[in-house]
Amino acid sequence: MPVSRDFGGAGCNGLEFVAAFEALAGTMRSLGFAMAAANQATLIDCIHSMGTREQQIALLPRLLDGEPGATAISERGTGTEIRALQARLTGDKHGYRLNGHKYNISLAPDASIILVAARYDDDARTHTSLVLLDAALPGIVRSGPQGTLGVRDLPIGDLQFDDVPVDRQRVLGAPRDGLKWLMHIASMNRAYFALSCASVVRPFLADALAYAAERKILDVPIDAHQYVQRRLVDVRMRAERSRWMALAALGQWLHGDPDALESCSIAKITAAQDLTQSAIDLLALHGSDGYRYGALSTFVTDALAMVSAGGTEEMHRRNVFAQMQRRRERDMKTAVYTPAVEDTAETSAESA
Template identity: 60%
Template structure:
């Protein structure tokens, strides 16, 4: 990936921006935009970074990111942007870590728009991998899966789920990644649950009760499961950071037009320094989040050792900047913004990013852990 990419000059970006613009009427609170999903899939969104021999167009992740930014900055939906990021993360997980048989079985469906989900979070432990209670236990040469996943995006309708579970490996606790068809016996799913924000994204729970799992359904080996998960999750974190920067763009444009037109006592709002300051803070936050996320993606795709920490920083910083931007926009629009409508929905959605993809505490622990590793490595060299 090249972080110098400019989405405004890319033919890929223009193509997907036009599609997203045509699909905007399909976006409604409380309803996932399936027409938009199918239109983007039909235009080849998921095939962009996939090699031709695996059914893709042989493009790059740079092209996908250009398309992603164009879509997110057009559609105005945090929930739909999260779904795009989650699908891309699962596709990359298969490309990077899947076996030939797993690629043959699962990749074509995902490229055709079958929705995938990644199930990490649990009600009592959140996304703290070391405390997960979902268990994978040996059953002869195969396994059994038991547990409960909580607040999982697209849990109600996903056709493939990457389940993260604890297991024993040579009498040590390990992390197993299971590629699961959720339609099988022993898997239960709730209807979409009511949430404060991102109501257009189906979020629910998944339960596993003595579900038979073949050894061939594990993504990688449990001994390396945690390392693989950190790589997979880092992609999601960086894309979440990027969506935080991009999704605010149309709302910032609206605000600029609003303050230029709204006049009080003969002066438009954009002549007031405190209004200018709020708009500038939104712009600074969006630019800061965007370039941090793009740089983190660069590092991840080039396997730079700093990528794990920087992808967490990108997500953590992006969520903070987005929440602050939403509050600035609400203040600028005053009582107009507080009425139920697009801006009020956006404010609730923006707050959801504080916990989506991991809480601040979880990301802070990850960043601190990487800081300790770097300090230890530096001390050893000295």
């Protein structure tokens, strides 16, 4: 939808896509599918917004035709901590070489196009670089889908890069400029994950409302009891809270607001917490019926995945704290002296 017509897209604006994504996530009953759609949308936006004309012509039609893409940031032991990247991009006479290992990457087992974040050392300084790779390149080895507790409909696997040849045309932007683009990508992804959390619970809440109206104890529907009503209302309130926080964060991101970096992390933390608690409440409301293997129990295990998907809570809190520190430093630099009340009074007296 947001891709220009020049590359086969519909030419819609970002808000139209947000509305469509929200409806999709709220209908599919699959958190894994919503996560896959968010990841694909993030990669498409990245190439559409930041790629060269050649990269756009070569890659966007493939992605729009349904070829899956993967964004490879996370590494074993460090997760999505950008400062700890071990995958390395080094220069050679033909361009670059990529070496490293990526861990727990969504769609890695099936991806045709892979965006990889790596460190690039230049003149004794370390930079973050982003490269766009075709999965068929020599030196790329990927695992099959890994066993996971939840989101089993989202293939997750590892990627190994052994001296992979990288043409200069495959680098997204300059090799030294990857960090700002990576933060742009990460913020978008976090906000869409938050919106997924808010949206995916809707059909399960509708199921719970119907169940509570039909389930009777001593000929009284259980939704007549206040504690049942409270659980259902709490699920609704959490979903709305997460939804509006996600929409606000996406609004900032779409308008280039620098505060979006912080807001997207806050939205992701809050939405993941809300979804987890709502899933547990829905499970408790259905009693032993919910604990049996089925749509609801699958939803509960999927919800638990959001604790770490898109970055752990601790990582997002570090990001929020870093933004708080930067804002404080900025405010201190731009602070304007305001006279105290007594100073103002003395000045007024002198003027008189």
